[in-house]
Amino acid sequence: MKLDKSMPLNSFIKRLSTPNLSWNSASLISQLEIMHVPLNVHLKRFQRADSANCPACGARNKTVEHFLLVCPSYARERWKLRSEASKLSKNMCIKTLLGDPDLTLPLANFIDATHRFKPIAKPDVPRRSMP
Ligand SMILES: [Zn+2]
Numbered sequence: 322m323k324l325d326k327s328m329p330l331n332s333f334i335k336r337l338s339t340p341n342l343s344w345n346s347a348s349l350i351s352q353l354e355i356m357h358v359p360l361n362v363h364l365k366r367f368q369r370a371d372s373a374n375c376p377a378c379g380a381r382n383k384t385v386e387h388f389l390l391v392c393p394s395y396a397r398e399r400w401k402l403r404s405e406a407s408k409l410s411k412n413m414c415i416k417t418l419l420g421d422p423d424l425t426l427p428l429a430n431f432i433d434a435t436h437r438f439k440p441i442a443k444p445d446v447p448r449r450s451m452p
Pocket residue numbers: 375376377378379380387391392393394
């Protein structure tokens with residue numbers, strides 16, 4: 322198999338060399354990248370499985386773009402990412418966010434702040450009162 326230089330795996334490895342970026346964050350960003358770039362039938366199938374409504378705002382056709390750029394539920398977190406991007410004179414677009422190494426850390430902070438990929442805490446089950 323020939324490895325393309327633009328394959329997400331390569332950028333994942335590159336990302337891991339970013340100072341202060343955790344393995345987990347590098348992995349999450351690479352997963353977003355994979356979801357955004359359709360590579361093969363398997364991924365298409367995966368994307369279809371992932372096309373349910375947005376869990377945060379209920380919008381249809383949840384996509385990576387929706388999460389990173391559109392979803393109103395993350396507007397506050399996105400504001401910080403946007404200001405970081407603008408400080409670096411970067412465009413707030415999918416290609417830059419997922420591809421520009423200067424934005425890797427601000428993007429990781431955004432993802433972290435949204436708690437979107439954290440395990441959901443179990444709701445408290447009301448205890449049955451004893452008779
Ligand atoms: Zn949403």
